[in-house]
Amino acid sequence: MRFIDARSYTAERPWGALDITEIDGATVRLHWTDQPYVWHVNDGSEVFVVLDGAVDMHYRxxxxxxxxxxxxxxxxxxxxxxxxxxxxxxxxxILVIERKGSI
Structure with a gap:
């Protein structure tokens, strides 16, 4: 078993991630950021859960x-x-679950 305190996790760079596990080709990653990502179009489904802080999700x-x-x-x-x-x-x-290698 593994326990992670998401509230204390900080990456070395914005959008850095802690790989938690891979389940049937999907990755489960904990991200930390203090900078916006870039506009992008998903090439697969993605589940995005804020665990600490807040995120303004811009979408078109x-x-x-x-x-x-x-x-x-x-x-x-x-x-x-x-x-x-x-x-x-x-x-x-943020906890992100998506297909391995997805953007």
Missing amino acids: SGGAEYVERLVPGRVCYAETGDEHVAHPAPEAR
């Missing part, structure tokens, strides 16, 4: 841009093809 749909505030316990599910970028407010620890 139907030609419009939206922002959803994610706080601890709020889950974001992004499907293949969803265009989005995460902005920590001001820093966050």
Whole structure:
């Protein structure tokens, strides 16, 4: 068994990650960041759970841009093809589950 205190995890760089495990081709990773990611389009499904801090999830749909505030316990599910970028407010620890090698 392994126990991780997500609230105390800090990576060496923004979006650095602690690989927790791989389950049937999906990775489970704990990320820390104090900087926005980059706009990208998912090439696979992704589950994004804020464990500590907050994240403003910017996404585009139907030609419009939206922002959803994610706080601890709020889950974001992004499907293949969803265009989005995460902005920590001001820093966050996030659990991400996605296909291994996905962007």
